[in-house]
Amino acid sequence: MKQRYTHIAIALHWIMAIVVLTTWSIALIAHDLPVSPERILAISWHKWLGLTVLWLVFVRLFWRATHPAPELAVRLPAWQERIMQLTHLAFYLLMIAIPILGWLMSSAKGYTVNYFGLFELPDLVLKDKATGRLLKQIHEVLANLLISLVALHVLAALKHHFWDKDGLLKRMSFFK
Secondary structure, eight states: OOOSHHHHHHHHHHHHHHHHHHHHHHHHHHHSSOSHHHHHHHHHHHHHHHHHHHHHHHHEEEHHHOOOOOOSSSSSOOOHHHHEEEEEEEEHHHHHHHHHHHHHHHHHHHEEEEEEEEEEEESSOOOHHHHHHHHHHHHHHHHHHHHHHHHHHHHHHHIIIIOOOGGGGGOOSSSO
């Protein structure tokens, strides 16, 4: 019985974790910067990494569809397994919704979105400042929800590793 994720799934997991946390951190930093070239650069990086999350989540979903998750080596209470399933579903939905909302927000605010300066993405909505403000609020609330779920995920992994000592964390580790 296969109990570990593939190396590609593990790499995608950790790369996405780093990119999501970096993207969120950059947004926090950019928010406090005065209007300046540094703030524009920080916001650009935030958008570029947000679009990278969107691209990577589809890569990850494809990988997951073609390489199912390994079976759990331990028996979890039904409520824990259900929370795990719902959390993973929420991760995927949020990692799709948040970048799209950011793209919509930029369009509504009249800012063109590009990807690392390589190409521009089309505006998704007409310029409308009120819509832009609303989309910004939704974008921020969902981003904070995602980070809260990440924290819950980390705490659950640490609980399984240090408290339960059930080896569950090894499923998503490069180390045996």
